[in-house]
Amino acid sequence: MQRPSYDRDAQRRGIVHLGLGAFHRAHQAAYTDQAMAAGDRDWAITGVSLRSPHVHDALAPQDGLYTLTERDQSAQRMRVIGAIRDVLVAPHDPGAVVAAIAARDTHVVTLTVTEKGYCRRPDGTVDPAVVNGRARTIYHYLCDAFAARRAAGLPGLTLVSCDNLTANGPVLHRAISEFLDATMPELRAWFEAECACPSTMVDRIVPAVTASDLDRVPSRLEMRDEAAVITEPFHQWVIEDRFAGPRPRWEAGGAQFVADVSSYETAKLRLLNGAHSALAYLGLARGLSFVHEAVADPAIRPLVERLMRIEAAPTIDATAGQDLPAYIDALLHRFANPALAHRLDQIATDGSQKIGPRWLEPLAIACARGMASPATLQALAAWLVFVRGNSHTVADPLADRLSGLWNEHGANGIVDAVFGDAGLLPATSGLDGPSRRELTRMVHERTST
Structure with a gap:
């Protein structure tokens, strides 16, 4: 089993990460660990849990150490990751979070806060409740730290969004700018001049770790690891090469630095993430529990293959050398x-925040080109029926509103209530009249069986 080959105690904290979940520990932290193993220095991570103390309680007694296990059909490989040195729980000590971001040694802030962590309305603007409310968000921590850095004469930061959002760098830049304009307008010029928000594409499948997973780790480690992460061997990180200052040599772990991330990002969102969401809602409707079960189902696999190969792939402008058929395989x-x-059910969470870039954007392109998208519409129908929530809990920030629309409009009107011109998710969905009628038919079919 591989262990950190560098002196952990000698590394200064160069990165603050917001959203210390399993994905970060399987992805960005692992890349940083490899960079320091290759001789890079002073990129230890201060991890911030934005809500629950669970990750802190698992990692802190282990001095930030945890195991990363890569599993495939034939073997598994385990290594100990040493990149995380401090773990903060933001609601317990918000001042410590601001101080960590404002620290002289900090040069990079990475984020995995999920789509809903950006607190955006359907039109992309920051929810006014974030500005006017008492609850602290990523914007409060970042902007308070900006003020402290400017007052101390320190340079700006590179803010690296690693969330599944189209143009995640510009999304983060726009949201911070809106927040600053509303709360600290005197900082806007400093932010524009000193900070950078490069776009990124991240790709690694990281299931939620179960109690049985944790029970199996000690057989190889000879101790219990409460922060263990289990993932697949595959990993990819494509980063726009635009930084405000120094950066880790993440390429030591295989990261790619490019001038334009957009085609990689679009392919991942519409193919991997789009297929994942389709597998989730179609699979749950058939009583399945896991991705490998859903992709093996003879009623689901053809739909998902069509969604990727025939409906989504033609909407992607691939760059030279980007082989979409091979990627789908x-x-x-x-x-x-x-x-x-x-x-x-893990993949099915927060669907209202995910279906835009995964399904609705390629649907809009397909509609404009006169292309049919029956598989994508079947996935949308499964999502609409899922969010009705008759026999299960729906984990979605719009769950109550979606349930209310179902109660008010039923199967006849739910499509227009969600995707119509005055719907909850407006007509920018790309669903024209014929598509909405076909989607309504599919919803009826699913609710009448």
């Missing part, structure tokens, strides 16, 4: 990995 192989128990 690899995705289907990864989805079928039974050693990676990726739960469909």
Whole structure:
């Protein structure tokens, strides 16, 4: 088993990460660990849990150490990751979070806060409740730290969004700018001149760790690891090469630095993430629990393959050397990995925040080109029926509103209530009249069986 080969105590904290979940520990922290193992210095991570103390309580007694296990059908590989040195719980000590971001040694802030962590309205603007409310968000921590850095004469930061958002760098830049304009307008010019928000594409399947997973780790480690992470061997990180200051040599772990991330990002959102969401809602409707079960189902696999190969792939402007058919083949192989128990209900969370870039954007392009998208519409119908929530809890920030629309409009009107011109998710969805009528038919079909 591989262990950190560098002196952890000698590394200064160069990165603050917001959103210290399993994905970060399997992805950005692992890349940083490899960079320091290759001789890079002073990029230790201060991790911030924005809500729950659970990750802190698991990592702190272990001095930030944890195991990363890569599993496929034939083997597994385990290594100990040493990149995380401090773990903060933001609600317990918000001042410590601001101080960490404002520290002289900090040069990079990375974020995995999920789509809903950006607190955006359907039109992309920051929810006014963030500005006017008492609850602290990523914007409060970042902007308070900006003020402290400017007052201390320190340079700006590179803010690296690693969330599944189209143009995640510009999204973060716009949101921070709006927040500053509303709360600290005197800082806007400093932010524009001193900070950078490069776009990124991240790709690694990281299921939620179960109690049985944790029980199996001691057999190899000879101790219990409460912060263990289990993932697949595949990993990818494509980063726009635009930084405000120094950066880690993440390329030591295989990261790619490019001038334009957009085609990689679009392919991942519409193919991997779009297929994942389709597998989740279609699979749950058939009583399945895991991705590998759903992709093996003879009623689901053809739909998901069509969604990727025929409906989504033609909407992507691939760059030279980007082989979309090969990428789709690899995705289907990864989805079928039974050693990676990726739960469909985990993927199904927060669907209202995800379906835009995953399904609605390619649908709009397809509609404009006169292309049919029956598989994508079937996935949308499964999502609409899922969020009705008759026999299960719906984990979604719009769950109550979606349930209310179902109660008010029923199967006849739910499509227009959600996707119509005055709907909850407006007509920018790309769903024209014929598509909405076909989607309504599919919803009826699913609710009448």
